[in-house]
Amino acid sequence: MLYATTPPAEKRRLFRERLAGGELLRFPGAFNPLSARLIEQKGFEGVYISGAVLSADLGLPDIGLTTLTEVAGRGRQITRMTELPAIIDADTGFGEPMNVARTVQEMEDAGLAGLHIEDQVNPKRCGHLDGKQVVDESTALQRIRAAVDARRDPNFLIMARTDIAAVDGLAAAVDRAKALVDAGADAIFPEAMRSLAEFEAVRDAVDVPLLANMTEFGKSELFTVEQLSSVGMNIVIWPVSLLRLAMGAAVRGLDELTDAGALTGRLDEMQHRAELYELIDYEGYNHFDTSIFNFTVDR
Missing domain, CATH: 3.20.20.60 (Phosphoenolpyruvate-binding domains)
Incomplete structure (x- = not known):
């Protein structure tokens, strides 16, 4: 945390x-x-x-x-x-x-x-x-x-x-x-x-x-x-590799928005919200003090 x-x-x-x-x-x-x-x-x-x-x-x-x-x-x-x-x-x-x-x-x-x-x-x-x-x-x-x-x-x-x-x-x-x-x-x-x-x-x-x-x-x-x-x-x-990978993905995503009007076709390329929450350690913050931090992590 x-x-x-x-x-x-x-x-x-x-x-x-x-x-x-x-x-x-x-x-x-x-x-x-x-x-x-x-x-x-x-x-x-x-x-x-x-x-x-x-x-x-x-x-x-x-x-x-x-x-x-x-x-x-x-x-x-x-x-x-x-x-x-x-x-x-x-x-x-x-x-x-x-x-x-x-x-x-x-x-x-x-x-x-x-x-x-x-x-x-x-x-x-x-x-x-x-x-x-x-x-x-x-x-x-x-x-x-x-x-x-x-x-x-x-x-x-x-x-x-x-x-x-x-x-x-x-x-x-x-x-x-x-x-x-x-x-x-x-x-x-x-x-x-x-x-x-x-x-x-x-x-x-x-x-x-x-x-x-x-x-x-x-x-x-x-x-x-x-x-x-x-x-x-x-x-x-x-x-610079991770930045290049991330920016390449961003370019493709913006092109998809321009061409298709939605990112439904790119969902499998994205980090899932659950993976992001795990990396950030939402659960650790949640358990730190439930009298202050009282929220639910959606999966």
């Missing part, structure tokens, strides 16, 4: 323990708090909160228009609804080193288990768009050092994302990953890898957890969990 019962510090501790175990952890992207609860119900290991999804939710493109307040606020709403650890996309840290430091503490306060900071220039753009630019190595390392220095909970995961492969090639991505680890990054997110061999090259170069981004319609081939595990990946995200 209400919010998750596992304290954020405990979520982080359990997440770091599991991450150290070497298994591949699956983090589908939640586009709202309810979808985070569904991810938990379906047995996944964690929740990912995508900057692209947060931008799209506001009707904006993913080009660095969202603010720290917006992202941290949405992160808090999502992570408090699930017992799972959540990792959030913090873009470039919403500024330079001091801003990055504040970002880390705001995300800690929001209950997140970790974040990633990327090495793109401001304003950034979606990692699978052409024309990206990255900062010089010194600036990239300053961001990560600031993040690590600002962290209060040692189990809060500081992940460094590098977009340099799309700009200067795989060898540059390997070199930058090494430097980011030396700067204190707990994990590396090599963005827009094109093949399993590229993931494997980064795996061979660094001895920290690695994240694979399996976003649809992007630069990376969509590999299976088994394939990614075979080359040593530790976390896999599907950042």
Whole structure:
């Protein structure tokens, strides 16, 4: 009932323990708090909160228009609804080193288990768009050092994302990953890898957890969990998938209303009201205090 019962510090501790175990952890992207609860119900290991999804939710493109307040606020709403650890996309840290430091503490306060900071220039753009630019190595390392220095909970995961492969090639991505680890990054997110061999090259170069981004319609081939595990990946995200599925269903539903004037033909595609009530835990609220909450859950 209400919010998750596992304290954020405990979520982080359990997440770091599991991450150290070497298994591949699956983090589908939640586009709202309810979808985070569904991810938990379906047995996944964690929740990912995508900057692209947060931008799209506001009707904006993913080009660095969202603010720290917006992202941290949405992160808090999502992570408090699930017992799972959540990792959030913090873009470039919403500024330079001091801003990055504040970002880390705001995300800690929001209950997140970790974040990633990327090495793109401001304003950034979606990692699978052409024309990206990255900062010089010194600036990239300053961001990560600031993040690590600002962290209060040692189990809060500081992940460094590098977009340099799309700009200067795989060898540059390997070199930058090494430097980011030396700067204190707990994990590396090599963005827009094109093949399993590229993931494997980064795996061979660094001895920290690695994240694979399996976003649809992007630069990376969509590999299976088994394939990614075979080359040593530790976390896999599907950042925008649930939003794409939901919006695709919404398009088809609106077209059905236009064409048929009713949604009778789409009922079997909908989440039943009883399933929604179970996910929200109406019964738990009903039993909390029947002298106050006295209603019947229709089935």
